[in-house]
Amino acid sequence: MIIRRRTALSALALPALVGRAQAETFPDQPVRLVIPFAAGGPADLIARTIGRVMGERLGKPVVVEARAGAAGLIGVDYVAKSRPDGYTLVLASSGAMAVLPHLQPNMPFDPRTDLSPISQVIAVPQIVSVAPGLGPRTLGELVAMAKARPGQLAYGSAGIGSSLHLAGELFKMRAGIDMVHVPFRGAAPAVTELLAGRVQVVLADVPALIGHVRSGTLPALAITAQQRLSILPEVPTAEEAGVPGLVSETWYGVLGPAGLPADRVRILHAAVRGALDDPDARRVLLDQGGRVVGSNPDEFASFIRVAYDQWGEVVRATGMRLE
Numbered sequence: 001m002i003i004r005r006r007t008a009l010s011a012l013a014l015p016a017l018v019g020r021a022q023a024e025t026f027p028d029q030p031v032r033l034v035i036p037f038a039a040g041g042p043a044d045l046i047a048r049t050i051g052r053v054m055g056e057r058l059g060k061p062v063v064v065e066a067r068a069g070a071a072g073l074i075g076v077d078y079v080a081k082s083r084p085d086g087y088t089l090v091l092a093s094s095g096a097m098a099v100l101p102h103l104q105p106n107m108p109f110d111p112r113t114d115l116s117p118i119s120q121v122i123a124v125p126q127i128v129s130v131a132p133g134l135g136p137r138t139l140g141e142l143v144a145m146a147k148a149r150p151g152q153l154a155y156g157s158a159g160i161g162s163s164l165h166l167a168g169e170l171f172k173m174r175a176g177i178d179m180v181h182v183p184f185r186g187a188a189p190a191v192t193e194l195l196a197g198r199v200q201v202v203l204a205d206v207p208a209l210i211g212h213v214r215s216g217t218l219p220a221l222a223i224t225a226q227q228r229l230s231i232l233p234e235v236p237t238a239e240e241a242g243v244p245g246l247v248s249e250t251w252y253g254v255l256g257p258a259g260l261p262a263d264r265v266r267i268l269h270a271a272v273r274g275a276l277d278d279p280d281a282r283r284v285l286l287d288q289g290g291r292v293v294g295s296n297p298d299e300f301a302s303f304i305r306v307a308y309d310q311w312g313e314v315v316r317a318t319g320m321r322l323e
Contacts, residue, residue, distance in 0.1 A: 026086060026264055030061045033254070034090045036075025038068045042207065042288065046122060046252055047091045049284045053275035058267070071161070072096035073108060076255075080109040084257040086264035089118070094251045095163060098307040102315040103161045112308060116260035117300035119272040120253040124290035125225035126167045126203040127210070128238065129218045131194050139222040139241035142201070146177035154180040156190035156199035161320065164190065166311055167203040167224055167248035169318045174238075174245045194218065205250050206232070206289025224248040231289060249290070251307075253300055265297055 033051050035043040044066065051062035067075035072095055079090035097111040109115070128139060136142040146153050157165035160183050172179055182199050184190040187208040194202045195217065202209070203224065210232070212218040222241040223229060238246035254272050256265070275281050276294040285292050295303065314320075 026267060027058050027060045029087060030063050031055075031058060031086070031268075032063050032065050032088050034065050034067050034075045034079050034088065036067055036069075036072035036090060036092065036096060039066045042124075042205075043091055043093065043252060046285065046288070049281050050121060050254075050272060050275035053278045053281050054268075054271040057271040057274040071100060073100060073104070076111075076115070077108040079255070080114040080257055082257050084116070084259035084261070086256060086260055086268060089254055089256050089268070090115075091121070091252050092255055094249070094307060094311075095161070097253075097304055098311045099161060099163065099166055099315070101308065102312045103320065112305055114258050115255040116258055116265060117297050117304060118254040118256060118265060118268050119276075119297070120251060120293040120295045120300045120303060121272065121276065122285050122288065122290045122292055123225075123249040123251040124205050124207070124288055125223045125229070125247075125249045126164065126205055127213065127223055127232075127235070128171070128201070128203050128221045129194065129209055129213070130202075130221065131197040131200050132217065133197065134200055136221065137219060139236075139238060139243060142221055143175045143177060143243065146175070146179055150178040151180060153200045154182050155201035155203065156182045156184055156193050157202075158187040158190060158204075159183045159185060163248065163250040164202070164204055165320075166314055168201075169320065170224075170248055170314055171203060171238075171243070171246055173314065173317060175243050191218075203248070210289055222246075225291070227291070229289060229291070230286065251290075251293075253293075253295075253304075269297055 033047050035047045037043045047064045051064050055062040067078050072093055076090050076092045076096045079088055082088040101107050130136055136145055155168045157168055187204045190202050191208055193199045213220045220235045222238045223235050224238050224246050273294050276292050
């Protein structure tokens, strides 16, 4: 009887022992960090920057893998449907996680329930700029011009449903103005048309405009952030410039599939935080014109829900549709 009881107790204890052993050895193979965009863009740079240090912290390489398509949905969906073992992660963006779900009629995943948040990495606000010679030198002057000329100013974006499009619509809502939306295939063409004066306004991510701002070819009227940026300390926030509630950022964060074990989430979060605390990696990220975040999994999950609701409100209010 004693032998049988000991055998039974040993059998019950075995899964727990195996679980602890697996946790202690995680990771024992390379970790894939999927970017849902083409190689060479901002997501690729961010992923490779943090991936290098994450690999050092984890003791195994972090391999960056591009799975582009459908404005980021394909790569995120691939990870959402992957095995929840911590070896397949995604660097997802605000578009796929908070904007497209309100525009896409048949979403392949639910960003609030089908993924395990690990950490928000970086948030990059937009600069509000106007065409050379248009006149306004402050955000207040631009708002006054738009109110005096309703429907006559055009703002360019990186395409319907892009973060730049949403930022423009949020600007219209918060300032009470009417501008015409002109979509382009990316931020670069929108900025080119702004320089040529064929659109009058652009709200673009900091990296797309900062070179022109520093050279003096385009003015920076405000940034769509809650605090000023260290690389543009002289540029006021939109709220400081007279438009409260104009906060819009393109953000990136690391997530895994839903059901990722809590102990592995902790290990992965520590690796991400280690990357964000690394001086060289942090410098590269700050040069992108954003703020480094490093939130914990619960904070990131809460942030996703708030962002999801915020951009859903903007989409519904504007009647925005994908074409």
